[in-house]
Structure formats: structure tokens, C-alpha cells
Amino acid sequence: MVKKLRYTNALAVLLTVVGLSAPALAGSEDVVVENAWSRASIGVNRPGAAYMTVRNTGEDALTLTGLATPLAVMPQIHETKTNSDGVSSMAPAGEITIEPGQSVALEPGGLHAMLMKLQEPMIEGETFPLTLAFSDGGEVTVEVPILGIAARGPES
Amino acid sequence: MQRRHVVQYGAAGVGAVALMLGFGWWRVDGPGAPKPASQRPLPLSAMEFRLTDHEGNEVGPGTVIGRPTMVFFGFTYCPDVCPTTLSDISGWLEDLGDEAAQMNVAFITVDPARDTVDAMAEYVGYFHPAIRGWTGPEDQIARAAEGFRASFERVPTEGGGYTMNHTASVFLFDAEGELVTMIDYHEPREFAVPKIRRALTEDVEGAT
Ligand SMILES: [Cu+2]
Numbered sequence: 001m002v003k004k005l006r007y008t009n010a011l012a013v014l015l016t017v018v019g020l021s022a023p024a025l026a027g028s029e030d031v032v033v034e035n036a037w038s039r040a041s042i043g044v045n046r047p048g049a050a051y052m053t054v055r056n057t058g059e060d061a062l063t064l065t066g067l068a069t070p071l072a073v074m075p076q077i078h079e080t081k082t083n084s085d086g087v088s089s090m091a092p093a094g095e096i097t098i099e100p101g102q103s104v105a106l107e108p109g110g111l112h113a114m115l116m117k118l119q120e121p122m123i124e125g126e127t128f129p130l131t132l133a134f135s136d137g138g139e140v141t142v143e144v145p146i147l148g149i150a151a152r153g154p155e156s
Numbered sequence: 157m158q159r160r161h162v163v164q165y166g167a168a169g170v171g172a173v174a175l176m177l178g179f180g181w182w183r184v185d186g187p188g189a190p191k192p193a194s195q196r197p198l199p200l201s202a203m204e205f206r207l208t209d210h211e212g213n214e215v216g217p218g219t220v221i222g223r224p225t226m227v228f229f230g231f232t233y234c235p236d237v238c239p240t241t242l243s244d245i246s247g248w249l250e251d252l253g254d255e256a257a258q259m260n261v262a263f264i265t266v267d268p269a270r271d272t273v274d275a276m277a278e279y280v281g282y283f284h285p286a287i288r289g290w291t292g293p294e295d296q297i298a299r300a301a302e303g304f305r306a307s308f309e310r311v312p313t314e315g316g317g318y319t320m321n322h323t324a325s326v327f328l329f330d331a332e333g334e335l336v337t338m339i340d341y342h343e344p345r346e347f348a349v350p351k352i353r354r355a356l357t358e359d360v361e362g363a364t
Contacts, residue, residue, distance in 0.1 A: 039239055042232075042278060047317075049235035074315050080236050082341045085195075087307055088237045088324035092314075108240035109341060115235075116315055149282040150243045 028138025030058025035154040036130070036144040038115075041122040048072065048115035048122050050130060050144050051154075055103035063135040064096040064104075071128040073117035080109055090114070095135070108152070122146045195305050200225070200333030203303030207264070207292035210277035215290055217303070220260040221333040224355040228326045229306045231267035232279040237324050237341065244345060245326065246284035251349050255356055256286055264290045266308035266322045268297055328355045 036052035048071075056062045067075035079093040093111055098104050106112050113130060115122075122128070127143040134140070145154075203217040228245065230238035242263060249256040263280060265271035268291050271279075276289030291297075301308055306323035313319050326339040328351060336355040339348050 039235075046233045047235045076314075078236075082237075082324055085307070086323050086325040086338070086340055087321055088341060089311070089321040090236065090319055108236060112236050116313070116317070149239060150246055152240070152243045152247065 028062065028132075028134045028136060028140050030056055030060075031062060031132070031134070031138075031140045032057055033132065033140060033142045036142050037151065037154040038113075038122060038128075038144050038146050039151050040124040040146050040149050041118060042149070044118040044121055046118075048118055049078075050113040050115060051106045051108065052113070052142065052144070053103050053105050054098060054132065056098040056100055059100050061100060062098045064098065064132055065135050066133045067113055068131040068133065069115065069128060071119055071122070071130075072115035073119065074115075075130070076114050076116065077106075077111060078114035079111050082109070124148050197304045197306075197327055197335050197338075199335065200303075200329055203300070205292075205296045205300040205303065207290040207296055207300065208273055209262075210273060210280050210289035210291075212273055215262075215288070217333065220262065220329075222331055223258055223260050224331050224336075224352075225260040225262065225329040225333070226326055226352070226355075227262045227264060227304065227329070228324075229264050229266050229301065229304070229308065229322050230324070231265050231320050231322070232271050232275055233267060234320065241324060241326065241341065242280075242283045242287065244348070245287060247345070248348050248352055249284040249286050252352060252356075255353070256284070258356060259286060259352075261287045262290050263287055264297065264300055266297060266301065266320050267310075268292060268294055328352060330355050 032055040034053045034055065036050065038048055038050035041048050054064060064077065067077060069075050077093045077096060078090050080088055080090045082088045096104055096111070104111065124146055126146050128146065129141050130144050131139050131141045147154075200217040200221050206214060206216045209215045226245065228241055230241065232238070245261060249259075249261065252259075261284070263276075265276060271289075271291050273291060276291050280287050280289040301323075304323075304327055306325075308320055308322040310318050311321055324341040326348075328336045328339065330336050337351050339351055
């Protein structure tokens with residue numbers, strides 16, 4: 001029981017609901033993506049990562065199911081976790097449900113858009129389109145600015 | 157000294173890797189439990205490993221004793237935690253200003269197969285100039301990690317590649333090579349600089 005409670009709390013904090021039944025879904029016109037940014041890459045062999053805040057301004061829950069971009073063959077929503085021993089690991093995050101009026105933050109050390117198999121290098125100062133797909137079949141495309149390799153957030 | 161196999165690499169780590177793959181991201185991590193003494197990093201003077209820095213110099217624990225030192229394990233194919241931590245470290249060093257010049261900062265790769273001396277040189281070039289990139293043979297990396305009680309393991313990814321799970325804390329040592337403290341990954345940035353300042357001043361107290 002305790003374990004279940006902790007699990008539920010963690011989910012609430014992360015707004016990451018995998019495999020839980022979601023109520024009727026809103027259209028993705030209710031999606032607002034803010035503060036998107038990414039870091040430049042060295043060549044194409046290393047994976048890239050992009051960050052943003054996805055806000056659900058609608059009245060119904062929205063489920064983010066996947067990503068697409070011409071920049072990378074395998075874009076995927078990942079989550080980094082750091083355990084109590086200080087060990088960090090990364091894994092696919094699955095689908096992410098965003099409750100009405102809530103937002104989910106893709107930010108360093110947590111959820112990120114992992115850009116695997118880059119088709120071309122990510123060059124500082126350029127942008128690339130990233131499409132977010134939702135379970136209602138809707139899509140939202142954002143232009144993601146590419147900042148320096150040592151960037152810490154959308155402002156730097 | 158009780159020896160623990162904190163380095164899970166190769167065959168010995170297969171079980172752990174499988175477990176991690178199965179349950180890694182399901183696990184909900186509670187607040188950090190206090191570390192048993194055996195998990196505390198050794199003093200630098202008790203460590204033994206030989207690596208090469210990004211300029212091709214032979215380096216080891218002896219290279220950094222004499223000045224306060226910051227050490228971080230990672231790898232250059234790491235898209236999230238490593239650039240974030242190296243940016244954080246760069247920011248702390250900027251905040252320290254001239255005091256940063258009194259410190260050693262080593263970024264030790266846990267992925268020497270891909271992180272050659274040249275790869276390290278290119279990568280660290282994007283961060284604060286005080287950061288040195290260390291690489292070397294796998295067995296020496298493993299010895300280094302063992303000394304720091306750091307762990308790392310290779311994890312296959314979809315699409316045939318691999319990533320590395322690794323200890324993401326930053327280790328802080330005083331000039332004598334004694335551990336002062338660790339800066340954990342999610343620690344607020346404003347706590348880090350005072351901790352580093354402590355490492356910078358502790359050499360006087362720690363002197364024998
Ligand atoms: Cu990732």
C-alpha cells in the first residue's frame with residue numbers, strides 16, 4: 001500500500017501517466033509549446049536532446065504519444081532518473097498525459113526529447129522542426145532553436 | 157577495507173543490467189539513504205590509476221593532490237546529464253572567478269571506447285577551460301571509479317547503440333586529497349559554490 005502511494009505521488013509530480021486510462025481527449029489545438037531549446041551537437045554520432053514546456057490549455061486531458069523530426073531518425077521522449085546512490089540512467093518515458101490546465105516540463109535531468117541517429121549536425125544558431133504527436137491524431141510542430149553545447153536553458 | 161564490487165561492467169554486470177533494463181525506469185527513488193562507510197570515496201592518496209588527459213599528458217590521483225579538486229564521471233555521447241553537469245561546473249567556476257584557478261577539475265569518461273583523447277579534447281573545449289578531460293584503458297577507468305565508489309554500466313539502446321548509466325555526483329576534494337563533500341545532481345546550484353569554497357579553504361585545516 002505504501003509503495004503504491006509513493007508511486008502515485010511520483011506520477012502526480014512528474015505528470016507522467018503511463019498506461020492509465022485517460023478521459024476523452026481534447027484537440028491538440030489546445031497545446032502550447034513554450035521555451036523550446038536544444039544544444040548543438042558535435043557531428044552526427046552523438047544523440048541530441050531538446051527541451052520545452054508543453055502546456056494543455058484545453059478542458060480535457062491530452063496524451064503526448066510520440067515525436068517526429070527530419071533532424072533525427074529516432075526521436076523519442078526519454079526520462080533521466082538519478083537514484084539515491086547518485087547514479088543517473090535514461091529510458092524511454094512512454095506516453096505522457098497532460099491534465100487540463102497543466103503543463104509538462106522537458107528539462108535537463110528529467111524528461112527530454114532524445115534525438116537519436118541525427119541526420120545532420122545540430123549547429124548553434126540554427127533551428128529545426130519537431131513535431132509532437134498526440135493520441136487524438138493531432139500534431140503540433142515547433143521550431144526548436146539550437147543553442148551552444150554548454151547552454152543551460154532557453155535563455156543561454 | 158571491505159571491497160565492494162561497485163563497478164558493474166562486463167560479464168559481472170549482466171544481471172544488474174538486465175534488472176536495470178527491466179525495472180530501471182519504474183523504480184521510484186526515495187530520499188537518499190545515508191551512505192555506509194564502505195561507499196565513501198577513498199582519499200585521492202589511496203587511489204591508484206593511470207589515465208591520459210585531453211592534451212595527452214599522463215595523469216592520475218597524484219596529479220591533482222596539492223590543490224582542491226573537483227571530479228565528475230560521464231561520457232561525451234551523453235545528451236542530457238553530462239552537458240548539463242559540465243555547464244553547471246562551468247558556471248560554478250565562473251562564479252568563483254580567480255579562485256577557480258586554484259582548482260583542478262577532471263571529467264573522467266566512463267566510455268573510453270568512444271571517448272578517445274581527441275574526442276575528449278574537442279568536447280571539453282566547449283566548457284570552462286579549467287575542466288580537463290581524462291580517458292584511458294577500461295581497466296584503469298574501472299580502478300578510478302572504484303576509488304571514487306562511483307559506478308557505471310553499459311546499457312544497450314533501441315537501434316543498436318548503447319548508453320552509459322553512471323554516477324552523476326560531483327566529487328570535491330581538498331588540497332590534501334581528502335573528500336570534502338559531493339554535489340548531487342539535483343542539488344540547487346546556489347548550494348554548490350559555498351561547498352566548493354569550503355574545499356578551497358579546507359586545505360589549511362586539513363594540513364598535517
Ligand atoms: Cu535520452
